[in-house]
Amino acid sequence: MQRYFISAKQFGDSDIRVTGEDAYHAVRVMRTKPGDKFIVSDGESRTALVAVREATPMQITADIIQMLPHASEPAWSVTIAQSLPKGDKMELVIQKGTEIGAYSFIPYESERMVVQYDAKKEAKRIERWTKIAKEAAEQSHRSRIPEIEQVHSWRELLVLISSYDLVLFCYEREGDAAHGKGIRSAVREWMDGSGERESIAAPAVLLIVGPEGGFTEREASEAEAAGAVLVGLGKRILRTETAGIVGLTCLLYESGEMGGA
Known part of the structure; x- marks a missing residue:
């Protein structure tokens, strides 16, 4: 309908x-x-x-x-922080992320970002992204339209980390099974620690996704120092527009949204 x-x-x-x-x-x-x-x-x-x-x-x-009743919204509020990708990839992230259940989106600038950010075009892009989110929310029978925030700098994103209950930093080096940590282990460690699951009814989770060129070691270190948990998304290298969609799906599965908990 x-x-x-x-x-x-x-x-x-x-x-x-x-x-x-x-x-x-x-x-x-x-x-x-x-x-x-x-x-x-x-x-x-x-x-x-x-x-x-x-x-x-x-x-x-x-x-x-x-x-x-408002029965279509996930119990966990997952925000995707997406480094600005080239072309129309951000539109795909917003469209599919909205369908799956993302709470909001934060586009941001990172060191190895391929696209040249143009602040003059920002208002028009935010307007288009918001329209895409609205249409996707209608199609998927969401009860709310995810917010598309203004483009953040890397430093602004780091400051935001402390305001979330759990922050996962998608880092390709963590995908190495020899030493890396995946989303499942990171989420379950968080839920087991300090009674988090019982004390927080609707956790606010931030999923940070890098650019086409990947994150630098400095960015990974700064994010971890700010409170983010470095996680991998498997042994394979995913495209930037794929990583957030996969990470969001994993998170909602672990939250029980898809029968996973």
Whole structure:
């Protein structure tokens, strides 16, 4: 069933309004007409099944049939910190990460970053990335749209580490089975230590993914000193746009989201 995100002010006591591009899409593309049903969410606390009363490309008015529970969000809030990749790879990370269940995304600059960051284009890119996250959240029946933060510097990212319950730094050298630590062992050590699992109902986890050129030893040392745990994602070297998706899936599996705990 089609789903749309609307603002809190578009939610009434007994009906809702869908406007702008969403109304146009619903009427012109999805051929929505009076009597049709779809789901709306304000991205915060309200999700409802509604039936269309009036429909034009400018606005849809629909009556609330039933309020629905927020049952599609993971218990763990996992943020993917992704070093800016070249081309449209960030779009893939956001689209697939949103589908899987990422809480938010932090694009950042790193030492071996291949792409040339242009601050003048940032606003337009954030706008496009947010639209991609919205569409992916609608498609995957999320109850909220992941936030896309402004581009951070490496130093700004290091400062953020202390604000998370668990931080995993994806480092290709840790993928060596001879000495490396994987996500499963890192997560289980964290959950076993100091009663973390019982004391934190909804852990905030940061997954740091490097650029096409990989992390430098200095960056790995600085991240570890700031409180991050260095982990590998297996014996193979993954592309930057693949690593975050794999890491996020592993984390949600270990949290029990996919029957893993």
